């Protein structure tokens with residue numbers, strides 16, 4: 001595990017990582033495409049980080065599966081890494097024991113929850129069941145929880161999404177992990193997702209408010225967990 005690539009959707013999630021690892025922006029790397037790349041040598045590793053970039057009209061980070069596929073593909077084809085770490089924030093379920101600020105590592109597989117293709121075979125293909133690294137040992141070392149990461153294109157949740165999560169066991173809800181897992185699986189590159197909980201989707205409190213109120217806390221916990229993965233050489237145990 002010499003070459004590690006962090007794939008991160010939002011600049012706010014990535015900034016502490018950029019600072020901690022002393023990552024330098026590699027300007028203009030991807031021409032007109034919005035993804036932004038950073039790199040450094042740190043603790044004997046070649047660390048790269050890619051963000052989805054910002055929409056020039058609105059100034060907002062590109063979030064979601066399309067931007068995540070683009071960033072993951074650009075990252076892998078530019079700096080073929082030994083490991084991809086998708087770091088980001090996510091929604092959790094109080095009914096499954098999640099609390100705001102909890103850090104989860106991906107467990108078993110990564111799925112989608114908003115692809116409804118009710119034809120045998122295509123239903124499972126839509127859900128993905130994409131591979132992720134076995135990080136049970138690492139999770140206990142950093143006191144992170146383990147959960148099946150599940151991705152879709154919306155911040156809110158519908159009854160149909162919930163039904164799919166019941167089928168797949170998905171419990172860490174984000175908007176990128178499965179898209180990145182798909183690209184990683186095509187290249188046979190191991191993937192680990194680190195997700196910090198900004199909101200609990202089953203408490204009746206509006207998700208956007210929770211997301212805004214808890215973003216800083218969750219991002220600090222997210223980045224602390226990522227620092228430990230590298231600084232304590234935990235990823236070398238994968």
Ligand code: ADE
Pocket residue numbers: 089090091092154155156173174175198199201207211
């Ligand atoms: N990121 C943070 N919270 C989320 C949620 N509830 N759904 C999707 N992505 C998220």
